[in-house]
């Protein structure tokens with residue numbers, strides 16, 4: 001994973017409205033993989049400047065990377081009066097990532113990156129801020145591959161379900177069937193380009209059962225993780241993805257058996273009644289890696 005200061009895979013990105021000072025410190029206890037301070041839709045027009053100033057002030061003070069938390073800021077779109085100041089603030093706040101909302105064209109994303117480069121150079125930033133793109137419209141979804149492939153800075157993509165439904169003039173179905181096309185399209189784009197792929201927010205913050213069902217479903221579709229709006233949802237994701245002790249032991253045993261088999265010149269063999277070859281072992285290696293990240297090893 002391409003990441004400037006924090007080196008672990010992303011499963012959750014926690015939205016924090018950038019105008020809520022009390023939430024900034026609490027985030028350290030919730031331990032999201034990525035904290036995403038929002039300057040866009042969670043902040044009202046009258047508070048945009050104050051929120052941006054607060055963000056720079058607090059991020060110069062708190063070092064989230066010490067707690068292995070990656071920082072991201074969702075900026076306002078390029079066609080707003082806030083855009084340029086938001087980008088400058090991200091550089092001054094030394095963030096790891098910028099999330100570009102409502103991405104629709106390659107040209108706008110490239111212009112955003114040019115603006116970012118200008119401020120990085122002016123401020124002599126010693127690293128490159130990476131980019132996460134959110135697709136939130138029919139046009140964005142259709143152009144997603146071309147846009148996502150336009151720069152090496154792009155490390156992940158996300159589906160913004162609330163705005164997407166508005167744009168599509170669609171409504172929520174019981175199992176979110178209306179999102180299937182966009183979800184599967186973005187998973188294909190993300191996996192082709194080796195980017196993280198993030199699913200829509202789940203707005204019912206106290207519905208653990210509904211959240212768990214939806215998270216298991218989107219993991220099975222191939223998503224890396226989910227944008228979340230409440231700390232409760234971080235714990236739920238950790239519980240779902242954390243391998244059981246039994247799964248971990250199985251993975252370690254299979255890896256050992258595979259290494260032995262390779263030494264003996266055999267690429268395929270039977271392990272506990274199951275055929276095993278390279279891709280089967282690679283899946284188990286993901287479990288071992290995740291267990292390591294989650295402190296089980």
Ligand SMILES: CC(C)(COP(=O)(O)OP(=O)(O)OC[C@H]1O[C@@H](n2cnc3c(N)ncnc32)[C@H](O)[C@@H]1OP(=O)(O)O)[C@@H](O)C(=O)NCCC(=O)NCCSC(=O)C[C@@](O)(CC(=O)O)C(=O)O
Pocket residue numbers: 014015016017023024026027038041042134136158159160161162163164199200201205227229230231
């Ligand atoms: C919903 C609510 C107000 C409820 O708060 P409440 O305080 O009533 O909740 P409580 O349960 O009482 O909180 C218990 C304790 O946790 C603390 N706590 C709660 N949430 C926390 C948090 N996020 N970060 C840190 N701390 C938190 C709280 O401060 C309290 O701390 P304490 O007082 O010390 O006990 C709050 O969660 C919240 O603001 N969420 C983020 C909302 C947001 O950013 N929306 C914009 C992004 S989506 C969008 O724009 C759509 C999108 O664009 C998306 C896309 O593109 O993907 C699209 O198109 O789909």
Ligand SMILES: [Mg+2]
Pocket residue numbers: 041101136160162163
């Ligand atoms: Mg949105």
